[in-house]
Amino acid sequence: MTQSVLSSSAQALLDRDPFLQQVASYKVQIDETIITSVQQHERELEQQFASDVEHVQRKEQLSQFAWWVGLDKALIGLWEEIEHYPLWLKSEDLDKWNKLNLKDISGSSKENTYSVEFIYGTQHFKIIELTQDGPGELNSVLSFFEDDVEVFAIECLISAIGGETEHICQNICAFKKSGNWPKILLEYYGQIKIEKAKSANTMKYFRVGEFKSRFEG
Known part of the structure; x- marks a missing residue:
């Protein structure tokens, strides 16, 4: 079972337990690393396939026209x-x-x-x-x-x-x-x-x- 919000008792335990605080801090660092890495990868792909993105847009535009007509x-x-x-x-x-x-x-x-x-x-x-x-x-x-x-x-x-x-x-x-x-x-x-x-x-x-x-x- 996954919970995104701690109960009041679990939060109280976290506030006074150095070990749990260390784990929680490390989790925050990992989450930030994930976001940064994914965003960087997406930017690299956008630059690498800039012309392909234009082709995808062209496909969508021509597809919509074909359906419309x-x-x-x-x-x-x-x-x-x-x-x-x-x-x-x-x-x-x-x-x-x-x-x-x-x-x-x-x-x-x-x-x-x-x-x-x-x-x-x-x-x-x-x-x-x-x-x-x-x-x-x-x-x-x-x-x-x-x-x-x-x-x-x-x-x-x-x-x-x-x-x-x-x-x-x-x-x-x-x-x-x-x-x-x-x-x-x-x-x-x-x-x-x-x-x-x-x-x-x-x-x-x-x-x-x-x-x-x-x-x-």
Whole structure:
């Protein structure tokens, strides 16, 4: 049991006992040495890694911007939309499921890594997912490439709901301030949201017609 404050009887004993006073004085010296040593070490690290501190600040700033604009959600939305596209390339209803009209679709898989590639205009884009098993959970890193350069990456927690997987962004891992990738992500994500809204509206009015035929009177 640790106590930070002495009881009145223990304090009275300390006041009249030279040995205990010596131990208490030594404890104060040790505490001061600890504080001084830790502070000095921190100052040395700040000087040694001054440029790295700036990078940490830059990471936080760009991460906040990515979340504010919704680039993380855009990458997740695009990945969850197209991750199975390479498997459906030979299907007869190709035009039906390729709602984003992606060109030159291809993909690859190896162990815990899966990728989908496509062409937008004259540029080559690719998303790679690296899955990682954690204690009691499944995580992944989604990386977005523009012309073979990683421009954006996020770390996600993967949850399974009703047989479908859902990615939840936990951390921004990479953000390059160059290229067309932010516009591409936001444009495709906008198309995905429009299609989902149209589908929901269609179902809503279909249900209205069903109710009309079943609830008469």
